[in-house]
Amino acid sequence: MKAITARATRGLNIGSLVNASDNSGARIVRITGVKKVKSRKGRQVAGKIADWVKVSVRKGDPEMKGKVFDAVVIRQRKPFRRYTGERVAFTDNAVVVLKDEKGNPKGTQIKGPIAREVTERWPFVAKIAQIVV
Numbered sequence: 001m002k003a004i005t006a007r008a009t010r011g012l013n014i015g016s017l018v019n020a021s022d023n024s025g026a027r028i029v030r031i032t033g034v035k036k037v038k039s040r041k042g043r044q045v046a047g048k049i050a051d052w053v054k055v056s057v058r059k060g061d062p063e064m065k066g067k068v069f070d071a072v073v074i075r076q077r078k079p080f081r082r083y084t085g086e087r088v089a090f091t092d093n094a095v096v097v098l099k100d101e102k103g104n105p106k107g108t109q110i111k112g113p114i115a116r117e118v119t120e121r122w123p124f125v126a127k128i129a130q131i132v133v
Contacts, residue, residue, distance in 0.1 A: 001036050002120065004121055005116075005120065006083065006088075006117050007081045008048040008081075008117065009079065010045075010046035010047060010048045011046070011076045011078025012047040012076060013031070013044070013047075014033060015031065016031045016047075017030050018030075018092075018094060019095070020094070020095055020097055022105060022110050022128075023108060023109055023111075024107040025061035026057045026069070026097055028059040029055035029056060029095060029097070030056045031047060031054070031095075032056050034046065034047045035051075035052040035054065035070070037051065047073050048076065049075075049080060049115050050072065050074075053070070053071050054068060055068070055095060056068050070098040072095060072096050072103070072118065072125055073094075073118075074094050074118050075090035075112070076089075076090060076093050077089060077090060077091070088115065088133065090113070090133075102124070103123070103124045103125065108128060109130070110125070110128055110129050112130075112131070113129075113132065114131070114132055115132075116132055
C-alpha cells in the first residue's frame with residue numbers, strides 16, 4: 001500500500017463499532033481485522049485513517065447483516081498529525097465498504113467528509129467523495 005502523508009495514530013481497535021458512511025446498505029459495522037499492517041509479536045493490531053480493514057455488518061439491510069466485507073477507514077475521532085504540523089480529528093469513526101480488492105466502493109456516494117490521506121491511497125473512494133478535509 002502507498003504511504004500516507006501523515007503520522008497517523010492507530011485509533012480503532014479490533015471489535016470497534018463504526019459507522020458505514022456510504023449507501024451500500026450497511027449502517028453500523030464491527031472491525032474484525034486490519035489488512036497489510038505490521039505489528040509486534042503478540043500485540044493485537046489496530047486501524048488508522050486510510051487503512052484497509054475487514055468488517056462485519058451489525059446493522060443495516062437484512063441481506064447484508066452478518067456478512068463480512070473489506071472496508072477503508074475514512075474518518076477517526078482520535079487526532080492524528082499531518083506533516084504540516086496541524087492535527088486532524090473528526091466527530092465520528094467511519095468506513096466505506098468495498099466490493100473488490102482493487103478498492104472499488106460498494107456504494108455510489110459518501111455521506112460526510114473524508115480525510116485527504118484517504119484520497120492519496122484510495123483514488124476510487126476519492127471519486128465518490130463530496131468533501132475532502
